[in-house]
């Protein structure tokens with residue numbers, strides 16, 4: 001059993017010793033019986049360890065090629081957990097166009113004096129060089145970026161960051177390990193909002209940190225137990241259930257996303273399409289190098305401005321007007337007023353997130369139906 005798809009489908013299957021259940025049972029117990037005086041069993045207390053959480057962590061760590069993973073209550077909890085490795089005078093270099101919630105978290109933790117943070121355009125070699133010269137402790141990468149689908153070179157940035165002994169963490173939420181493996185490109189950590197592609201059914205909020213080394217995996221697990229940010233057994237159970245179909249879901253969604261991006265590109269009512277799968281996209285060449293496919297997220301700018309934006313968002317069929325991404329159902333969102341409203345307007349401007357920008361999370365519905373829904377709404381605006 002060497003293929004990752006096979007391993008993933010089979011994760012923790014047929015292991016139940018009590019009744020021979022094929023799918024793993026759900027262990028909700030918060031506490032576990034000691035075998036005797038001073039003799040713990042494999043588990044003692046649910047904050048620190050749980051069989052469902054461990055099975056999920058093992059499956060994700062294997063997919064990403066890491067030594068271990070910690071499952072958290074959300075993607076933000078995972079990012080915050082990672083910052084426990086920093087002291088108050090340490091510096092984080094983060095992308096200027098990262099997810100709005102990440103921007104807000106790092107900005108406010110800096111205000112509290114937890115660490116220093118600089119938001120940098122990691123595609124600007126001079127800006128990156130200047131930032132690395134300040135000897136950061138951690139370089140956070142998010143590629144493709146949310147929502148502008150900008151790609152940065154994980155291998156090159158990791159090599160440069162290693163040169164100043166910085167740790168490198170990559171937020172792999174937008175692609176999942178089905179399309180990108182940051183640890184193999186030099187990163188030390190991979191972060192996920194498992195809420196997205198890994199769970200894939202928009203019914204769990206969760207996160208994880210995968211560590212390349214066993215030592216840091218242990219350190220992160222220690223902090224997760226200490227601060228109490230570990231994910232719940234039920235969420236872990238659900239997420240592993242969703243994770244089994246990751247590759248099949250990604251294949252279907254990506255194929256529709258490619259067709260939709262090509263269609264959008266031809267529309268006069270669209271002034272710009274952001275999708276690295278398009279040959280015309282500035283990230284296309286890098287996409288071919290570091291990803292095994294372009295993924296299923298697309299952003300585009302409408303030529304018609306605010307009125308067209310409102311008409312599309314309020315009348316489009318099939319695509320739900322909602323935040324989040326990576327589920328089997330298709331979603332549409334307006335980053336400026338939704339996912340990225342936590343970012344100051346000036347920061348959004350610097351990142352290039354305009355008011356006429358829309359983001360699609362393409363699901364696994366029939367491709368023709370998705371394109372028909374877009375055609376229908378475009379005829380009305």
Ligand SMILES: Cc1ncc(COP(=O)(O)O)c(C=O)c1O
Nearest residue numbers: 074075076099146173193195206
């Ligand atoms: C790229 C990225 N990272 C992290 C997060 C935060 O994850 P969560 O919502 O699970 O806390 C999100 C959420 O949208 C995201 O898009």
